[in-house]
Amino acid sequence: MAQNGSHPVWWKDAVIYQVYPRSFADSNGDGIGDLPGIIDHLPYLEKLGVDALWISPCFQSPQGDAGYDISDYRKIDPLFGTVDDYETLIRDAHEHGLRIIADMVPNHTSDQHVWFKEAMASEPGSTSRARYIFRDGKGEQGNEPPNNWKSVFGGSAWTREAERQDGKSRQWYLHLFDSCQPDLNWDNPEVRTEFESVLRFWLDRGVDGFRIDVAHGLIKEKGLPPCTERATMVGEDDDKTPSDAPMWDRDGVHEIYRSWHRLLASYPGDRMLVAEAWVKPLSRLARYVRPDEMQQTFNFDYLLCRWNADKYRKIITDSLKAMHEVGATTAWVMSNHDSVRHASRLGLKDAGARPQGIDAAHEQPDEALGLRRARAVIFMTLGLPGSVTLYQGEELGLPDHTTLDRKYRQDPAFFRTDGEEIGRDGCRIPMPWSDKGPSLGFNDTGELWLPQPAQYKNYAVSVEEKDPDSTLALYRALLAARKKHGLGTGALHWAEPRDHVVEFLNSGIRVVLNCGDKPISLPDGKILLSSLPMEEPGQLPANAAVWMTETTD
Ligand code: GLC
Ligand code: CA
Numbered sequence: 001m002a003q004n005g006s007h008p009v010w011w012k013d014a015v016i017y018q019v020y021p022r023s024f025a026d027s028n029g030d031g032i033g034d035l036p037g038i039i040d041h042l043p044y045l046e047k048l049g050v051d052a053l054w055i056s057p058c059f060q061s062p063q064g065d066a067g068y069d070i071s072d073y074r075k076i077d078p079l080f081g082t083v084d085d086y087e088t089l090i091r092d093a094h095e096h097g098l099r100i101i102a103d104m105v106p107n108h109t110s111d112q113h114v115w116f117k118e119a120m121a122s123e124p125g126s127t128s129r130a131r132y133i134f135r136d137g138k139g140e141q142g143n144e145p146p147n148n149w150k151s152v153f154g155g156s157a158w159t160r161e162a163e164r165q166d167g168k169s170r171q172w173y174l175h176l177f178d179s180c181q182p183d184l185n186w187d188n189p190e191v192r193t194e195f196e197s198v199l200r201f202w203l204d205r206g207v208d209g210f211r212i213d214v215a216h217g218l219i220k221e222k223g224l225p226p227c228t229e230r231a232t233m234v235g236e237d238d239d240k241t242p243s244d245a246p247m248w249d250r251d252g253v254h255e256i257y258r259s260w261h262r263l264l265a266s267y268p269g270d271r272m273l274v275a276e277a278w279v280k281p282l283s284r285l286a287r288y289v290r291p292d293e294m295q296q297t298f299n300f301d302y303l304l305c306r307w308n309a310d311k312y313r314k315i316i317t318d319s320l321k322a323m324h325e326v327g328a329t330t331a332w333v334m335s336n337h338d339s340v341r342h343a344s345r346l347g348l349k350d351a352g353a354r355p356q357g358i359d360a361a362h363e364q365p366d367e368a369l370g371l372r373r374a375r376a377v378i379f380m381t382l383g384l385p386g387s388v389t390l391y392q393g394e395e396l397g398l399p400d401h402t403t404l405d406r407k408y409r410q411d412p413a414f415f416r417t418d419g420e421e422i423g424r425d426g427c428r429i430p431m432p433w434s435d436k437g438p439s440l441g442f443n444d445t446g447e448l449w450l451p452q453p454a455q456y457k458n459y460a461v462s463v464e465e466k467d468p469d470s471t472l473a474l475y476r477a478l479l480a481a482r483k484k485h486g487l488g489t490g491a492l493h494w495a496e497p498r499d500h501v502v503e504f505l506n507s508g509i510r511v512v513l514n515c516g517d518k519p520i521s522l523p524d525g526k527i528l529l530s531s532l533p534m535e536e537p538g539q540l541p542a543n544a545a546v547w548m549t550e551t552t553d
Contacts, residue, residue: 011209011272011295012329013488014051015382015479016101016389020337021058021080022066022449023430024392026439031447033430034058035081039089041433042096044461048395048472049479052099054211054274056337058086062112064180065412066337066428068213069110073198083205090206099208101274106195106256107214108181116182120161124171131191132182133174133220142169148226149247152177154417157247174224176217176247178412186218186256196263203264209272209295212257215288216277219253221246249279257293272296274331282322289328296331296387303333303342307351307373309502309515313494316384316502320492323386330386334377335394341427344400346373356413357422358402367455371397372543375471375531376513379545380502382478383511385490390475393431396459397471400426401452408450425450432460469533477529481547485509495523505550513545525550 025037035058045053058080060072067077076083090100109116115131122128124136135146137160145158158172159179174183184191199210225246257273264271272295275288280301288297301315323330334342345352347370348363355362374397381388404426409415411423429450430442435457438446457463464470482488490507497503500516509528514520519539525548527534532544540546 009270010051010099011270011274011387013385013486014099014387015049015482015488016052016054016274016387017045017048017050018054018056018336018389018391020056020392020428022056023428023442025431025433026443026447029443029445029447030079031443031445031449032079033442034079035076035085035089039085039092042092042098045098046096047476049476049483050098050390052101052208053093054101054389055089055103057103057105057213062110062180064110065178066410068105069108069112069178069181070105071110071112072114073104074201087205094206100206101209101211101272102202102207103213104195104199104202104210105213106184106186107217108175108177108183111180111182119173119182123166124168127190129171130188131185133185133224134171135174135224136169137172142171146172146174147224149174149176149224150227151175151179151416153413154421174220176214178416180412183220184218186252192256192259196259199260199263203267203271207271208269209264209274211274211276212294213276215257215275215294215297216249216253216279217247218256219250221250249277249284254287254290254293257288261292261294274298282318283325286322286326286328289323290326296329298331298333298336298389300333302381303335303339304354305352307346307377307515309497309500309513312380312502312513312515313497316492316504317494320385330384331389332381332384332386333389333391334381335391335427336389337391337428338424339427341391341394341398341400342377343367343370343374343394343397344402344426346370346377347399355422357411357424357426358400359406359422359426360403362402362422364402365399367399369543370399371471372532375474376543376545378475378478379511379529379531379547380513382482383487383504383506383509383547385488385492385506387488391427393459395472395475396432396461396464398429398432398456398459401429401450402426403453404429404450410450429453429456432456434462435460436462474529474531478547481509481529508550510548510550511545512540512548514540514542517542522546522548 022033024033026033027036057067059070060075060077061067061070093100118128136142138144145156149157151157160172161170175181275294275297279285288294305311305315319330344365347365411425413421414423432440434441439448464472485507487506493505495503502513519541522540528547530546
C-alpha cells in the first residue's frame, strides 16, 4: 500500500464516487436531490465498495449553472440543506468508511455574490471592481467588448453592465462561462486570502479534500491578448495543445496550488486536492500534481478516448509515464456531469466520441451495445493502478437521456448557443432507485427537476439488486476484487499487443478487454470475473472483458 511516512495514503488508489446532489436522492419531495437524500443512501455507497464521495457544489447559489455559480461559499443552499446537514454527512460518511471531497469553484463567483454586487455598485477603478476582471469597452462609445474571447458556453466572454446611475461609462466584465459567473481576479491578494479562508472553513468541518473546478483557468495572460478560438475546455484526442490560449493553463496557477498544498498539509489526515484541468498534453497536466501541488488531476484524455485498443494502450502508457515523472498516480475517469455518459457514448457509431449532448434529432446510441461495452470497459479502468472516479449511476449502466425535450433544457450552454449545443442535462437525470413510483424512488412525490426516460426503470437499483448478473452486481464484485488484490497500488505490465485487444497484468490479475467485433482467444488461466457469460471456453466474445488469475488451479 502507498505510504506517506509510516501510514497509507488513502487517495492514491481510492475509488471516488461523484455524487451530483440535485439528481441523487430527494428527501423532501421538491424534485431536487439534497443532503439528507445522500445521507440516507450511505449504506448503499458503502456496500458498493467505494472509498470516497465527491459532492458536486451544494453551496448557496442562484443555480444559474446548477450550483457552479456560488453566492456564499460558507453556506449550503437551502435547496440542499444546511451546514449542519453537511457536517452530518461528513460524520456519517466517515462512519461508513467513506471520505468526503467537496467541490470548490475558485475561477468565478455568482453574480449574486456580495463581492460582485458591491463591484457593480461601485466606480470603475474601485477596489471592489479589482476583485473581478472589469474593463472598458472598445470603440468610441465603448460598445465593443474589450477583446474577442468567447465563453465556454457560447457567445462573448464579456457582458456590459447596465446603464449606470452616475452616468459614468459602462464597463464590461469577463466570464469564461455564463454571464452569471463573473471571473475573479486571481492577481488580487484579497481573492487569494478569501479562498484560503473558505478552504479552512470546510477543512475545519472535516472535509477530506476538494475537487478544484476549472483549475486551469484562474490566471489569465497579462493584457488579455486576443484569442483565435472559442475558449472550449475540451480537447479532442489528437494531442493538440491549447496551451497558447490566453485563459488556460497559465504558469501562474501553480503558485496558487502550492499555497493550498501547504494549507492542507497543516491539517491531519492526508487531505487532498483533485484538479479539473482540461489541459494538454499530458506533460502539462502533470505539472498540476507535482509533489508540492495537488494530489490528483482527472485524466480527461482517458475519458475522451475512442473505443479503440491501440488508443487505449497509448493513453494508458503515456498517462502512467507522465504522472510517474512527477511522482504522481493517475486518476482515471470515464463519465461526469459534463459529459454524455459513457454507456451512451460507447453505443455511437463513432464509439467513445463526446458530443455536446444528444437529443432526438441526433444519432441515437445503440443502447444494448453501449451497455455491453460499458460493462467491459470498467474491467480495464478498475484494473489500472491509481485512483478511479465513478459518476453516480454508472454502476447501474445508466445511459444518458438522449431524447429529452427542448422545453426541459436547463444547461446555460444550450441557451448561449441558441440550442446548437444540446448541453449536459442528459447526463444529469435523477437516479432510479426503484422500479415503482412516479419518480422511480428518487422521491415520494413524483416531482422531478428533469424527467426520467422510460428505460430508467430497467436500470433501477431495486431491479439490479435482485439480479446477480446486473451491472450493479458486477461493479460490486470488481470493486471488492480490486481492493482484495491491491490493483490500485499495483504496477501495470503489458501483454504482447494483439489487434483490438487491451491486455495487461497487474498484481497477479490479467485484464483482457476485447474492443473488436469478433471473439478472441484467451490465455490459460482462471476467469475471476467476466463482463458477459462465457459461451465458448477459452474464447472472449466481442466487446467483452475478463479478469483472470494467472494460475489454472
Ligand atoms: C466545470 C464544471 C461544470 C461547470 C463549469 C463552470 O467544468 O464541471 O459543470 O459548468 O466548470 O463552473
Ligand atoms: Ca429536495
